[in-house]
Amino acid sequence: MFRIRKSIHLHPIHKAKRKSKAAQEVLDKLNAFLDATEPEPVYFLTRLWNDQQQAITYKELREAILNGYIDVKTIQAWQNDYANFVNEHLKPLWIEAMQAANADLMAAHPDYFFDPMSQGVLKWINEHGAQWVTVIAEEQKEAISAMLQHAYSGAFTVDELARTIRATIGLNKVQAKANLNYYQHVKKTLLENNPGMKESTAQKKAQEAAAKYAAKQHRQRAFTIATTEMAFAYNKGADEGIKQAQEQNLIGKVVKVWSTAADELVCSICGALDGVELEMGADFDFKGNQLYSGQKQTPPAHPRCRCALLYVEKEPPKYKTVPEQEVIQDWSPEDQIPTPEPPDPAKPVIPPSEKMPPGMKYKGKANLGGTGEMHSYIDETGQEWLFKPAQSKSGKPEAFRACGTGRNRRAGREVWSFPEANKHHRRQDRPEALAIHQRPAATRNSRTAAERACNRLAAGEL
Numbered sequence: 219m220f221r222i223r224k225s226i227h228l229h230p231i232h233k234a235k236r237k238s239k240a241a242q243e244v245l246d247k248l249n250a251f252l253d254a255t256e257p258e259p260v261y262f263l264t265r266l267w268n269d270q271q272q273a274i275t276y277k278e279l280r281e282a283i284l285n286g287y288i289d290v291k292t293i294q295a296w297q298n299d300y301a302n303f304v305n306e307h308l309k310p311l312w313i314e315a316m317q318a319a320n321a322d323l324m325a326a327h328p329d330y331f332f333d334p335m336s337q338g339v340l341k342w343i344n345e346h347g348a349q350w351v352t353v354i355a356e357e358q359k360e361a362i363s364a365m366l367q368h369a370y371s372g373a374f375t376v377d378e379l380a381r382t383i384r385a386t387i388g389l390n391k392v393q394a395k396a397n398l399n400y401y402q403h404v405k406k407t408l409l410e411n412n413p414g415m416k417e418s419t420a421q422k423k424a425q426e427a428a429a430k431y432a433a434k435q436h437r438q439r440a441f442t443i444a445t446t447e448m449a450f451a452y453n454k455g456a457d458e459g460i461k462q463a464q465e466q467n468l469i470g471k472v473v474k475v476w477s478t479a480a481d482e483l484v485c486s487i488c489g490a491l492d493g494v495e496l497e498m499g500a501d502f503d504f505k506g507n508q509l510y511s512g513q514k515q516t517p518p519a520h521p522r523c524r525c526a527l528l529y530v531e532k533e534p535p536k537y538k539t540v541p542e543q544e545v546i547q548d549w550s551p552e553d554q555i556p557t558p559e560p561p562d563p564a565k566p567v568i569p570p571s572e573k574m575p576p577g578m579k580y581k582g583k584a585n586l587g588g589t590g591e592m593h594s595y596i597d598e599t600g601q602e603w604l605f606k607p608a609q610s611k612s613g614k615p616e617a618f619r620a621c622g623t624g625r626n627r628r629a630g631r632e633v634w635s636f637p638e639a640n641k642h643h644r645r646q647d648r649p650e651a652l653a654i655h656q657r658p659a660a661t662r663n664s665r666t667a668a669e670r671a672c673n674r675l676a677a678g679e680l
């Protein structure tokens with residue numbers, strides 16, 4: 219026992235601190251998503267590069283070597299290839315990644331939905347898509363340009379260089395250079411170890427070896443791009459999702475906590491970020507060019523970074539007043555309302571209220587047509603009031619209510635004071651009548667009819 223404990227202390231790397239279960243879960247989900255989705259973009263990207271290699275002829279390559287630059291038409295064709303790749307493959311995958319990143323939030327809040335067509339999401343997809351095409355086409359151009367310069371070194375014949383370059387189309391500058399070095403190394407070794415070998419044979423064998431190496435480099439590059447792009451979208455989607463849930467008033471104030479993948483704790487960039495907590499919208503502190511606005515608000519911190527963010531709610535959402543017309547809700551099903559007591563045939567009593575308009579006089583039942591029982595009162599100013607008896611959901615008679623307005627319909631149980639109700643109608647330049655109910659009969663139909671009566675009163679039809 220003691221020995222085991224001691225052995226743990228032998229590796230007291232500060233980065234080995236234990237991750238919270240929640241932090242580990244967000245990492246696991248991101249990584250599971252990456253593992254599942256990577257193969258598709260890798261396949262299509264390697265196929266795209268293969269097509270680009272086939273599309274260029276040795277004649278064109280030899281011309282490029284002699285000119286010292288690749289022609290504009292070829293560069294444009296590459297840009298088109300990448301633009302198509304973004305539209306056909308990356309954009310759908312980015313959206314898929316964003317949706318996957320929101321699965322937990324959707325599970326936690328059944329009312330929440332992630333909108334992949336929101337302004338924030340679309341802006342990112344379009345900006346980042348355009349930027350991705352520009353960057354990758356530029357990288358490819360740079361790689362080829364660097365390769366073309368070797369024509370002047372005298373180490374290669376034009377034909378030799380053309381063949382080597384063709385296999386490296388799609389690689390970046392560093393990779394292309396490594397491939398050319400590898401070609402040279404293989405050729406040199408072959409000639410040294412086989413004194414009788416013809417140079418053309420050594421060239422052919424070296425080209426085959428370099429082509430195999432290039433294929434491996436292409437796969438690596440495709441994996442790097444796929445992982446990084448999916449990680450960009452996943453993390454961006456999670457962040458946008460939090461914002462959307464806040465807009466939907468489902469979650470309150472949130473902080474984000476960087477969670478570094480276990481295999482990345484040794485990475486100096488991500489290891490330093492692990493556990494760093496920031497407000498939403500703030501940038502994490504890591505080096506590197508900003509590829510698009512807001513990039514440093516979320517992982518990845520570098521190509522192939524598999525870090526994620528844990529969002530922690532610090533404050534519950536604050537109640538927001540929602541505009542009246544948007545909150546009309548269904549009535550409770552009628553079967554939830556207990557059978558009401560028959561109404562007292564005697565004249566209804568206005569509950570005492572200090573806000574009651576003074577001098578109310580009962581004028582008898584009012585018949586507005588299809589509204590059920592209603593009673594008319596006239597206050598001392600001569601204004602007519604219509605009352606409809608109401609009850610609580612439990613069937614208990616309640617104080618009078620105003621009817622026929624969004625606020626009242628929504629609240630259901632809300633009791634309006636007379637002056638307020640009156641003001642409401644007056645403010646809208648409505649006639650001096652208001653229906654208020656107080657009866658154990660507030661079923662869906664009678665309420666709706668009462669509302670209609672209110673509306674008709676308000677419109678001056680009655």
Ligand SMILES: [Zn+2]
Pocket residue numbers: 482485486487488489519520523
């Ligand atoms: Zn890292």
Ligand SMILES: [Zn+2]
Pocket residue numbers: 478479482485488517518519520523524525
């Ligand atoms: Zn990382």
